[in-house]
Amino acid sequence: MTEITTIAPAPVATAATPASAPAPKVENNSIFRHALYVVSENPVTGLSFGLFLLIALCALFGPYIVPFDPLASDTAAALSPPSWKHWFGTDQLGRDIFSRVIVATRLDFIIAITSVALVFALGGFAGIAAGFFLGWTDRIVGRISDTIMAFPLFVLAMGIVAALGNTVTNIVIATAIINFPLYVRVARAEANVRREAGFVQAARLSGNSDFRILFGHILPNIMPIMMVQISLTMGYAILNAAGLSFIGLGVRAPTPEWGIMVAEGAANIISGEWWIALFPGLALMIAVFTFNLLGDGLRDLVDPQRRT
């Protein structure tokens, strides 16, 4: 009970703490302070949060800050190596690779976010319903996700995009479908553990319907774990979208997209123009790396064991 009143926070947190915080704000404040603590305690987590901010800024403002038009070709400057003018060099058509890499962030980011949002809504809901109601709901949801997992997932995604057509929407759908079982399993396990918890029984006694218990009581409690899952699958979704583009499905040239750019540059590596494939590949790697690290950081952030 003295946690709030007698906090002697670490130096980093003092600046963020208004001296006279009104009572309801205490919790928000302590989450903020906790975030600062997690970031400062583990520099890798700090790095991942920083990189995430960088990626988000590129996605939001990329097209407005890049030095060149990502689609404008300049055959005179084709295949020039990295220089002060073209930081990442230029490609076969003389397009500035730096500008293309930055502008591509938004498309890859959007594909990842929408597909993860879609699979969270579908898989998360199906999973908690399966874990809470058990019985037939569980069997049907469980068998659907088992069926999806029976396929090699990337091949399944290829098949879906090839069958439905070569559009960004279909990449999003395909990415969502192959991530579906991951969400179902996590949500099902978490909901199942909480189904018999005292607070769920208490909610029932308070007159909550099953639906309300599911969304009002259980879902908020498993959100932290789902957040970690979201972060991890974000990286996977980016990789998947880039992979599909790399083999010629999905996003088409000349749209700047990391997967296509790597594919375009792959042929030139042998002739010494390594920068065309390297920089989009690096961007891809950093993005996936960031989201994976972010998962660890988010786990530290939401794990009650790490909170005092």
Next chain:
Amino acid sequence: MLKAPTPEVDTGEALPLLDVRDLTVEFATRRGVVQAVKKINITLAKGETLGIVGESGSGKSVTSYAVMRILDRAGSIAEGSVLFSGLDLRSASEGDMRNLRGREMSMIFQSPRLALNPIRKVGHQIEDVLLEHAQVGNEDVANKAIEVLEQVRIARPKERYHAYPFELSGGMCQRVVIALALACRPQLLIADEPTTGLDVTTQKAVMDLVVELTRERGMSTILITHDLGLAAAYCDKVVVMEKGHVVETSPSETIFKAPAHAYTRKLMRATPRPGITLRDLLPEDEAARARPVAHNPVQADEAPLLVVENLVKEYPRKGVTTSLKKMFGTTPVPESEAFRAVDGISFQIARVESVGLFGESGCGKSTTSMMVMRLIDKTSGTITFGGGDIGAIPARNFATLPQRKKIQMVFQDPTDSLNPRFTAARAIADPLLRLSDISRGELRSKCEELATQVGLPLQFLDRFPHQLSGGQKARVGIARAIALRPDLIILDEPTAALDVSVQAVVLNLLQDLKDSLGMSYLFVSHDLNVVRLLCDRVIVMNTGRIVEQGPTQQVMDAPQAAYTRDLLAAIPHPPV
């Protein structure tokens, strides 16, 4: 292979087995260094049994962890020394400690199920200890393990050798843990709340066994417990700890007859025992202020509030063989394949009456309360509440019916029963939002009114469960239960997870609320001393049946059933 530690033994009788001097244990936390144990002194002679008593957070477990040097990473011994037959444990190497643990000193943990590896046979787990400390050769180890199981009075030890922990009862698991701890004949045994979570009769059997085995072998024992009665009944000497300090060390007889420290007296007052009233549990000054317990005589002519008749709950036994038999129809599945958790019980609860439902774990008391609560469906029988047959309404439809308001419940574990992401105010408001037509504007004031009623300071209303203490969480749970002004509240061991001093306050609160609001209680408990204080009538259950019911005084003082007599005899009595 294993280097034996060389404790300087034989330096005379005066040398105690364990000598803890000025021990200070610190934990590094985010809020700076916290001293869990502050400069404590404990000595333990050879063959002595010492009880360490204190409420949660008093540092009693930390002390034992420091002695065993099994503090977690954040903790460290900051000051003082721990001498084990002359050997300084603080400076001993980790390798020496590993040798000592299990062979010279061992520990029994609080939860026997957690202390055993769930996927290994118990016999093999005992063999591990024996082999680790090179007590026997590989060929005899199985026989030795069976012998050890035999010593802790496990029936059919040869079969139990092959059992997995989940196949054994709680008491049986604790015996295996004791067997593990004693396998290498250590000189010191530390038992950390060895009987918490066990029934009274099992508790008695386990404690008798521990004391007998350790006396027989001339071992020294440290018993860590929150139960003064248990410590006094089984220990030679009792150490009382409060907030990291030792406040009193005395022989167990004197500590009961003439407790020297104010804290010991407070603790003793708060311990439920025969021959006292509810108000006697509170500290003297508060007891004087409390209103006398009102006695609302039960109107004999008035119709009872709850009538339960021939209530039965069966669970089908689900086994592979049963399913296979069903599938292939080789033999008809006999009726006895169903397990009767509750086997035809009948009882009544009058208005403004509090009835204790008492029994050991597995007797069906929780199943009964869940059925009355309409959280699970009955197999047969009737449940009549306020004149209507509520037993006929399926449990899944009951949640939104108006009758829901009239029966509420206070749960056993105050932490588990509060949604971790709801503030106290939101938790109290939940039933009001769902089942009453209160407006949003009135909600806050209603919550504040309820909080005041249960004695929860208003500033705690905006806190989350993890920011509240156990007693405060219990108050939130009670406020939620009384929010809709129910006629009947089922109290499912509401104080089992609380310290005695908090329990005393909560029990008194429950009595006051009953007096002022005119509710009936069905008080489910395994603690007869608590039932005695709060209930007008008591029902004793065993294996799904009622063995005895009647006025509390009568059942307690002149029990008719042999089962009730056994239970009463098993409660540890302090030597007064």
